[in-house]
Amino acid sequence: MDAQRVAKWMLEEIEKNQCIYQDDVVDFLVKSDSEHLLRENADGNLSIGRQVLNAFKNLTESNVVWVKPDRYWRFRVPEDELGREASG
Numbered sequence: 001m002d003a004q005r006v007a008k009w010m011l012e013e014i015e016k017n018q019c020i021y022q023d024d025v026v027d028f029l030v031k032s033d034s035e036h037l038l039r040e041n042a043d044g045n046l047s048i049g050r051q052v053l054n055a056f057k058n059l060t061e062s063n064v065v066w067v068k069p070d071r072y073w074r075f076r077v078p079e080d081e082l083g084r085e086a087s088g
Contacts, residue, residue, distance in 0.1 A: 001034045001037070003037060003051040003052045003054070006025070006037060006055070007055035007056040007058075007060075010056050011060060011064075014060075014064065018075070019067075019073060020073050021072040022071040022072065023071070026038060026047065037052050056073075057084070065080055066084055066086065067086050
């Protein structure tokens with residue numbers, strides 16, 4: 001599996017479920033034997049690799065936002081401020 005395919009899968013999941021959590025993406029990559037698309041963060045936990053995040057951003061930059069406190073992506077709504085991050 002490559003980063004583009006994962007990014008497309010992430011978008012499909014948002015379309016089906018209204019959002020996708022970072023932990024669900026990590027679980028998907030582990031179960032798909034695609035650990036090469038993961039990295040270890042400063043706390044020693046697995047997180048999504050930069051190539052996947054870049055592919056996903058290129059695919060969804062104008063219509064998806066990252067909700068940092070809860071660690072998930074969702075479609076942008078009119079109340080969202082400019083930028084990639086949203087408050088909830």
